[in-house]
Amino acid sequence: MSDTDPPLVEMTGVTKKYSGIVALSNVDFTIRAGEAVCLAGENGSGKSTLIKILAGVEPRNAGDIRFSGVAQGALSPRASADAGVMVIFQDFSLFPNLSVAENIAFSTQLSAQGALYRKAEARRIAAETLKRVGVDISLDARVESLPVVHKQLTAICRALAMDARLIIMDEPTTALTEREVKTLLGIIRRLKADGVAVLFVSHKLAEVLEVCEKVVVLRNGEKVAEGPATEFDSASLTRAMTGRDVAETPPDPLAADAPVLMKVAGLSKDGVFHDIGFDLRAGEVLGVSGLLGSGRTELAKALFGLVAPDTGTITLNGAPIPLGDPLKAAAAGIGYVPEDRLTEGLFLDQSIQRNVAVGRLDAYDRGAMLDLAGLWGEARDWLKKLSVKHSDPEAPVRSLSGGNQQRVVLARWLARGPKVLILNGPSVGVDVGSKSEIHDIIQALAHEGLGVIVISDDLPELLATCHRLLVMKGGRITDEIIGTDTDETDLGHRLAS
Amino acid sequence: MKNINLARNEVLVALVILAFCAFAALSDPRFLSIPTLTDLLRNGIILGIFSVGAMLVLVSGGIDVSFTAIAAFAMYTTTVFLLEYAPGLPWYVIFAIAMVLGALLGCINGVLIAVFRLPTLIVTLGTLSVFRGFLLTFVGSKMISALPPDMRGFSRMMMVRGTNADGSFYSLPWAFAALVIVVVLTWFILHKTMLGRSIFAIGGSDESARRIGIHVTRVQFFVYVYVGALAGLAGIIHASMSRLANPFDLVGLELSVIAAVVLGGARLAGGYGTLTGTLLGVALIVLVQNSLIVLGIPSTFQSITIGILILVGTGLPAWQAKRAEARAA
Numbered sequence: 001m002s003d004t005d006p007p008l009v010e011m012t013g014v015t016k017k018y019s020g021i022v023a024l025s026n027v028d029f030t031i032r033a034g035e036a037v038c039l040a041g042e043n044g045s046g047k048s049t050l051i052k053i054l055a056g057v058e059p060r061n062a063g064d065i066r067f068s069g070v071a072q073g074a075l076s077p078r079a080s081a082d083a084g085v086m087v088i089f090q091d092f093s094l095f096p097n098l099s100v101a102e103n104i105a106f107s108t109q110l111s112a113q114g115a116l117y118r119k120a121e122a123r124r125i126a127a128e129t130l131k132r133v134g135v136d137i138s139l140d141a142r143v144e145s146l147p148v149v150h151k152q153l154t155a156i157c158r159a160l161a162m163d164a165r166l167i168i169m170d171e172p173t174t175a176l177t178e179r180e181v182k183t184l185l186g187i188i189r190r191l192k193a194d195g196v197a198v199l200f201v202s203h204k205l206a207e208v209l210e211v212c213e214k215v216v217v218l219r220n221g222e223k224v225a226e227g228p229a230t231e232f233d234s235a236s237l238t239r240a241m242t243g244r245d246v247a248e249t250p251p252d253p254l255a256a257d258a259p260v261l262m263k264v265a266g267l268s269k270d271g272v273f274h275d276i277g278f279d280l281r282a283g284e285v286l287g288v289s290g291l292l293g294s295g296r297t298e299l300a301k302a303l304f305g306l307v308a309p310d311t312g313t314i315t316l317n318g319a320p321i322p323l324g325d326p327l328k329a330a331a332a333g334i335g336y337v338p339e340d341r342l343t344e345g346l347f348l349d350q351s352i353q354r355n356v357a358v359g360r361l362d363a364y365d366r367g368a369m370l371d372l373a374g375l376w377g378e379a380r381d382w383l384k385k386l387s388v389k390h391s392d393p394e395a396p397v398r399s400l401s402g403g404n405q406q407r408v409v410l411a412r413w414l415a416r417g418p419k420v421l422i423l424n425g426p427s428v429g430v431d432v433g434s435k436s437e438i439h440d441i442i443q444a445l446a447h448e449g450l451g452v453i454v455i456s457d458d459l460p461e462l463l464a465t466c467h468r469l470l471v472m473k474g475g476r477i478t479d480e481i482i483g484t485d486t487d488e489t490d491l492g493h494r495l496a497s
Numbered sequence: 498m499k500n501i502n503l504a505r506n507e508v509l510v511a512l513v514i515l516a517f518c519a520f521a522a523l524s525d526p527r528f529l530s531i532p533t534l535t536d537l538l539r540n541g542i543i544l545g546i547f548s549v550g551a552m553l554v555l556v557s558g559g560i561d562v563s564f565t566a567i568a569a570f571a572m573y574t575t576t577v578f579l580l581e582y583a584p585g586l587p588w589y590v591i592f593a594i595a596m597v598l599g600a601l602l603g604c605i606n607g608v609l610i611a612v613f614r615l616p617t618l619i620v621t622l623g624t625l626s627v628f629r630g631f632l633l634t635f636v637g638s639k640m641i642s643a644l645p646p647d648m649r650g651f652s653r654m655m656m657v658r659g660t661n662a663d664g665s666f667y668s669l670p671w672a673f674a675a676l677v678i679v680v681v682l683t684w685f686i687l688h689k690t691m692l693g694r695s696i697f698a699i700g701g702s703d704e705s706a707r708r709i710g711i712h713v714t715r716v717q718f719f720v721y722v723y724v725g726a727l728a729g730l731a732g733i734i735h736a737s738m739s740r741l742a743n744p745f746d747l748v749g750l751e752l753s754v755i756a757a758v759v760l761g762g763a764r765l766a767g768g769y770g771t772l773t774g775t776l777l778g779v780a781l782i783v784l785v786q787n788s789l790i791v792l793g794i795p796s797t798f799q800s801i802t803i804g805i806l807i808l809v810g811t812g813l814p815a816w817q818a819k820r821a822e823a824r825a826a
Binding site: 077078081089093094095096097098102106107109110111114115116117158 | 688689690691692693694695697698700701702704705706708709710711768769
């Protein structure tokens with residue numbers, strides 16, 4: 001493709017308003033065949049609106065869109081799909097009960113308009129596309145049994161089978177480990193060589209920067225930066241997205257006389273983790289990292305009693321905590337904020353204040369009745385302390401952004417006055433600005449004398465929050481590092497080796 | 498590995514059927530005979546047709562409890578209409594009328610569920626009551642034993658008949674062919690057409706189905722109309738075989754039907770269900786209903802046995818899946 005060809009997609013002056021509120025204001029955007037572009041921006045910056053307009057899901061209020069130089073009227077999902085614009089949503093939109101082959105070929109067969117399902121044809125299409133991206137997934141495997149990265153590849157293959165010319169990927173790396181991201185990037189390179197354009201939409205972009213030609217940054221519905229990917233790094237991207245410098249500073253050193261708060265010894269669970277032992281001191285932030293399958297999540301759950309270890313002891317201030325009993329662990333003063341707060345940590349349709357207050361029901365139990373005034377008052381205090389941005393504490397938690405939802409979960413636990421707080425992936429799905437605020441909260445908690453355990457595979461996050469790091473591999477602790485003794489490259493190497 | 502086998506409902510149900518037959522044969526040697534087989538097949542016709550329909554609805558991610566009321570309505574209304582206006586019609590036209598009536602009632606479910614997107618259980622609980630009440634109030638509530646001649650004629654048409662060594666008669670009516678046709682047709686729809694694959698897809702994730710351009714409304718509408726037509730067929734065959742149009746019949750059977758389908762491995766959450774499993778589930782339920790009497794066990798034990806089978810048959814795989822999940826986590 002030469003540069004004189006019209007771009008695959010050319011948007012000029014595109015504006016979108018939702019009931020008077022400008023979501024996208026006069027945005028120009030182009031992408032060429034074989035090009036990969038990063039579309040960066042925090043939540044509410046207009047990224048999703050831009051994808052929806054391209055995919056034909058939302059109509060634009062003003063502006064022109066050209067596909068390969070041809071001006072488009074009002075777009076529909078059909079028209080966009082016919083032009084080869086395919087969106088891979090964050091949830092992949094696959095059918096968990098159907099085979100890989102059928103998932104890949106379903107759209108293709110649907111648009112062929114035939115009444116009959118041709119199984120052999122479906123398998124042929126699927127095998128061909130899998131070969132095109134160079135991965136080997138069993139055609140007959142049910143999608144529900146696949147690991148996340150294979151689900152994503154299946155979704156990519158489905159788009160390719162439909163002759164995708166532009167693949168838009170919404171938050172493609174959120175659920176992937178570093179190694180899986182590498183696999184994905186390899187596949188993106190193949191696609192680009194094939195002339196397929198890729199648009200990454202994400203707020204965790206450092207990882208995909210290396211395969212991108214161009215970066216476009218949106219903030220508050222406006223394009224605030226655009227340029228070759230080589231001119232951006234994590235820091236400049238963050239500055240463009242947030243409009244300010246978000247400096248990550250390592251935590252203050254731990255007081256030398258800080259007492260040991262929690263002691264874990266000989267914790268084992270057959271086939272999951274072995275002989276885990278460590279101390280956690282008051283005021284310390286301890287990081288636990290490892291690749292997916294290293295046992296880090298299982299260990300986190302075991303510390304809070306959600307997974308029952310076979311052997312080992314956990315003591316808090318010298319008192320043993322019964323294993324495998326989350327209620328007793330919570331009563332003893334351990335708090336756990338799960339990785340997937342949406343399914344494990346929040347009652348999405350319940351109000352914000354109820355979500356905070358639910359952990360404190362027993363404290364305001366007055367016989368048969370609840371002291372509601374006290375309960376709500378305390379919940380609102382915590383919302384204020386953690387600066388949760390909300391219009392109304394009665395609004396459902398679903399209406400909050402990722403960062404604010406995470407703060408609600410934190411508020412619930414902090415209201416219980418825990419001694420140890422376990423945070424599993426504290427900033428997964430949270431935008432850059434909120435992320436650094438969450439890191440500030442973690443540091444503030446440690447200052448107050450809490451012991452904090454951060455489980456994460458986000459290396460900059462670990463370096464910015466933790467005094468000490470434990471690296472897990474194959475269910476064992478293989479490395480213990482003092483936070484100031486390492487950097488991102490070194491840590492990444494220790495994780496993957 | 499024994500565990501892996503048991504994790505599949507179909508295998509589990511097949512094993513229970515074999516065990517049940519072995520036990521029955523031990524306590525009564527006459528159990529293993531052609532008359533027992535033809536009895537079971539005959540008794541499985543109505544339950545089988547209903548179950549195929551109910552399975553289709555479960556696969557699409559819904560649930561239908563109104564089909565028995567549709568069947569009773571179609572069967573009784575067709576009979577009343579024929580006796581009044583056209584008693585001489587041949588049986589296949591009679592069947593067609595009942596199926597069209599059933600399909601029309603299915604349309605009502607279809608409109609409420611597919612077009613207005615109301616919850617399927619609530620809609621069909623409502624229509625179950627409405628169809629039944631309408632039938633008894635406006636069409637009639639008297640049993641009719643003087644059926645149109647060709648309905649009686651149909652019930653006498655036998656595929657197989659003969660005399661056993663001990664002098665007992667056995668026979669299998671042509672009505673059994675209706676079940677076979679329904680199974681083959683449904684298998685074809687489910688596995689060989691895009692419509693059928695779309696039913697599976699919607700059951701797997703209706704949001705994803707919408708996103709890739711499946712006409713979810715049309716597919717769901719088809720499901721409820723198809724089930725309505727099957728219910729009409731089952732109703733009219735039931736009346737023909739029992740030589741009686743009883744408007745109080747059939748309703749109440751829906752739980753046995755759903756039990757059979759769930760035993761066969763269909764999931765209430767949608768997206769999963771096989772014809773083999775469904776037919777095995779039907780076989781087990783029919784076996785329990787008939788053989789307990791043969792074995793001299795009071796019929797009140799039927800419902801206890803069926804209940805335990807459901808708990809074990811669907812609970813065991815679910816429990817194993819949970820344990821496997823806990824181990825993996």
